[in-house]
Amino acid sequence: MPIPVKSLKAQQHQFANPAFQLEVLQHAGTEEGDFPLFGTKLLEHELYPLRPTGTTILQVNVGKMCNQTCRHCHVDAGPDRKEIMPRATMQLCLDALAKSSQLTTVDLTGGAPEMNPDFRWFVEQLSVMGRQVIVRCNLTIILANPKYHDLPEFFKEHRVQVVSSLPYFSASRTDAQRGDGVFEKSIKALQMLNKVGYGQEGSELELNLVYNPSGAFLPASQKSLEAEFKRRLRSAYDIEFNSLFCITNLPVSRYLDYLIESGNYSSYMEKLVTAFNPVAAANVMCRNTVSVGWDGALYDCDFNQMLELKVQSGAPQHIRDFNLTQLDGRQIVLNQHCYGCTAGAGSSCGGSTV
């Protein structure tokens, strides 16, 4: 199946509409009937209403612009997306962080966050504040334009933790998900990161990879797959990295479109529902994370952000009104896509949760 060059939004595709996605998620089921509501499932395990356990991570989506249009992207990111967080909103994030010392980690995501013209300024400010900065780097951006070639040195200078998607250690499966030529460029970028000290034993410069399945199946055990990735990347390309994060694809945006188009939607949802793990449900990342959209709106996670499901009304809705005590008292907004984070060993931006 070829990867479309345009985002769903640019194609005026029905799955660009969050309300339509929610409609599909809530009403599609199997021949035996609809899937149980996620909230009901939590209630069975005394986890409903789901509330934060103490927020320590501020995840900031600095924009939907990206140099890639990956087949599974829940953001529907791409070169044609123009939504970018302005510097003024970044400043509001810095203000929120200044009054919330519990927020020890700032996780920058996109799109390709590096394409935001104020990205480096933002990282520099965060670095001065002494917060752990994570950048979700798609790797190919480093090679996309000469102005990005020094990103490994920039990351090193600010002790940024780099988290990068590499769905497989072969070109065919990586390119099928992320676009032609992505694997080769990703390997070159990883070698550049290794060269400045990232991912090397004894180095403080952390380089973590993200595995997410290139298709309608669940990820393997993180430990086992990490060993296989290390063995294969070391022997074939002399690449070193710290940890592999296994992430389950959630049925949102382009991945939801893929599931429907390939006829895998019902069986995939059934897999997620059948594999529901209450231990994973207790450890979901929305319990320790608040997500900020490019326009400053607040969400329980990046997936809710793309479905335009803002934090519970009554809690602060925008970064300018950020109040951690109030946010930690909120009820987390749930929907059927949440089954993706609670299946099997669980899934979060930091990988398995069990």
Place this chain on the structure above:
Amino acid sequence: MDNTYYNPADLKKFGNISELQPEMGRKFFDYYGEVFKEGALTEREKALIALAVSHAVQCPYCIDAYTSDCLEKGADENQMMEAVHVAAAIKGGAALVHGVQMMNKIKDLTM
């Protein structure tokens, strides 16, 4: 699918075999679960063996199940096809090695 012997929807009903013989069913599934746990072999290696055997016994349910399982366990397409070739080689070899028996018989029966 009513007019076929194999219905993909039956795969998820596998557990129902316990209805008519609960004790044996329970023992089988306990054993099955134990076999596929990581041990001296990894779960991925076991999934690849199961995929090869699925082809040798030509069980469509097993081929469906272990193709998914191999992908989930992180096996790649080359490994999976090599596993199928191992099954094919053993099946083909098993047929061909009987050619020796045939040759022995030829020797017995001809001048």
